[in-house]
Amino acid sequence: MVFFRFYIFFILVLLIMAQGCASFGTYNPATGKKEFVAVSTRQEISMGATVHNRLKQRMTFSNDPVKLSRLEKIGQRVALVSDRQDYIYQFYLVEDETLNAFTTPGGNIYFNTGLMEKLENDDQVAFVIAHEIGHCAAKHVAKKYQAALGYDLIGSIILDQVSGGGYAKSLASLGSDVLMNLVFSAYSRKDEREADLLAVKYSYLAGYDPEEGVKTFIILKKHSKGTMVPHMLRSHPDLLERIENVEKEAKRVKLEYGKFSK
Template identity: 35%
Template sequence: SPMDKAGSFDIQGKGAFFIKRIDGCFYNVVGLPLRKLYHIFKKLGLFSIICFVLVLCGCSTEYNLATKQEEKYYYNTDKEVIMGQSINRQVEKELKFTNDPLQKKRVEDIGKKIALVSDRKEIDYHFQVLEEDTVNAVSLPGGYVYVNTGLLDKVDNDDELACILAHEIGHIVARHSIKKLQAMQSFSILRLLVAVAPAPGTGEVGTAADVAFTQFLLGYSREDELLADQLGARYAKLAGYDPHAMITFLIKLQDINRRMPLQEKSYFKTHPYVPDRIRVVKQELGEPISFDDYINIEQQPHKQ
């Protein structure tokens, strides 16, 4: 999945864990291939793994204004910004940016207004327009937001665009990408411990852990989307835009999705749970919830 989705990939047999950021662009979140780490720790023993984990898990505790909780991070803000800069350089190499200065200025102007009222003002936000036909918008750690030209063609007004940008800023404020990176790292260490220090039944445990972790990531993504929508509606309103435009945009794209084949990098591929999201935004705005909102029925998209 593009950008804001975490996943593990075995690239050219190296057995490393990566984040896939936009199609074809990967970022190594462990630093060393797991297969190489496995052989190293197999020789050095369990004590070396414990030392490695203690070093890796040195983290800071910060108050997250989005979740209203104290949370632990392997990556502080400075490290997050550096990571975002690194991934952004890869994006610049792999993808084409728009040559339309008016499109770029529109996105930047609206994005900056949203960023000023967000709960995370200690980072600089960067807004770019990608020359992509698919209807999508994505974000990176450290303040990077990308909007496809295909999405700009579908928005009817600045209010809808503001809500989309506010949603992506919500992901950054809540540090969703960072949390996924940490989840992937923690899981890679768990798998390494099971592999190097096996015990009776650990094969089954490892398989179960794979399944459980996959389910965890799926559920976590759903919660991410709902929180980003809540924050997005709030930030759009604070910046002077109509937050109800988020609902109209989601309904419009849901209708498009029902009538057209689902593209690999489409908005609905990377931003699922649309009925749930419409309901949550309505709740955030104090709107009445309909029966359809509660039963959460969505027609399945067409397959290519």
């Protein structure tokens, strides 16, 4: 009983600390803000591994050496300029006709063959990868997860970190179904805008033309039918607004980081 009371007290103290942290938090260069994210990088990597095991059961990964090396080459160039470098980005090519790409916790990026076939050049592929890496750098996946879990589990996650991973069984007990639902649930409009702006910055810094992002949106729109709406267009801000934002941001980054040279 005494232990139980102490446990509750401990959780409350941790939650108050967590709330307190939110006001100063850790500076994230991708968002330009101080933010409190309870899910640690180690936990993200562990969640990513769970999700990857599930994806392996339901998807076929391509072994085409030419396509894979193209994805890897462009992906690593973009990953190198990402604001987030505390995990290794990994790229997987999925045999799927849907024009889609998505990211899971821990820096895993999945890119469909259907999307690669429809995009016209490396700059457009780079823009899509940079959008996904933008979600990673801004910690959108971890934040989405955190928002869905509520205080109970956040308390457990913090306990898990304090105890070095042996205390709370929060992550294991959550089950991969919850994780899978979270991975495929939509980001907020704000997060999508943020990922678009980071896509412009990262693709430019990696040596690609960010203005190809505009054409990427047009291609996605043209080839999306019915329920086969790609992640990048799902519950997103208005397409024209996104195109305008990308055009404006492309001009801004060129001024800030110097003239584009390939």
